[in-house]
Amino acid sequence: MKNLFLLSIFLSSALHAAEAEGGIKVKPVWWRAPSQTKQLYVEGKDGKPAPVRILTMCILDSFEATRDKEVILLDRVEPAPGDKASKASWKTYASAAAPAGSVEWLMLLLPSTDGLSCQTRMMSLDESSLKWGGTRFTNFTNERLVGQIAGKPFSATPGESITLPFIATRRSVVEVILAADSKAGRTIVFSSKGIFSPTKRTLLFIINGREAGTYETRAIEQPNPDPKAYEEEGSDAKPVEGSK
Secondary structure: OHHHHHHHHHHHHHHHHHHHOOEEEEEEEEOOOOOOOOOEEEEOOOOOEEEEOOEEOEOOOOEEEEOOOOEEEEEEEOOOOOOOOOOOEEEEEEEEOOOOOOOEEEEEEEEOOOOOOEEEEEEEOOOOOOOOOOEEEEEOOOOEEEEEEOOEEEEEOOOOEEEOOOOOOOOEEEEEEEEEEEOOEEEEEEEEEEEEOOOEEEEEEEEEOOOOOOEEEEEEEEEOOOHHHHHHHHOOOOOOEOOO
16 A cells, blocks of 8 residues: 555656656647648657647547647648759648646647648547546537537537546447527528547547538547446446447
8 A cells, every 4th residue: 555655646746856856748630631631740759740640530640749849730832843952841730838737738620621731729638538438528619519429408608528427437429419599590500429448548529611690510539548438338237328
């Protein structure tokens, strides 16, 4: 027991030390892939640009950044063809302020139609802010959205990110309903059943579509790295919620 107590103190001290140093981990993803394939880079520990692999709505690579500095993704500008004096250079393609309060962050990249510019959104991925089996919902529309998950109500104002009021402790089929709330009334924008379980957590996003009155939704499912979560799910003999 004494050894466990000392280990707990050591791990807590190590975590606080890492936070004090201002280090954060950033995981970039595309909302949609740009029209032209891009290889983006980050400044490596040696000061040289290092490539980072980015997938569409799927977390793959991560990189380290410093909290008190801007998080920057670089695009390589190739030398002008036929110009021997021209050299490769680097320009900022996407950037975001390094937020406070969390160590692990999602960097969501929303490229322009031509792919020449890019907006960014940063979201905390710390387990304290989003538990396994839970869902984080972010409203990128210009309207207030209301909904239900497993019969439990929630709402989100424009730009707001909330944790939905349902945590799956076993594999469950749950209905999610979402509506836009305006002076003209409520309009259903999303209705679906999804599978939720403690083996993953979900990031759910919605933005206004290109045409008035339309919406786009995207989701990222992040697998739980703890093997025990899969063992407990596999041994659960209870019926799946929502199944018949």
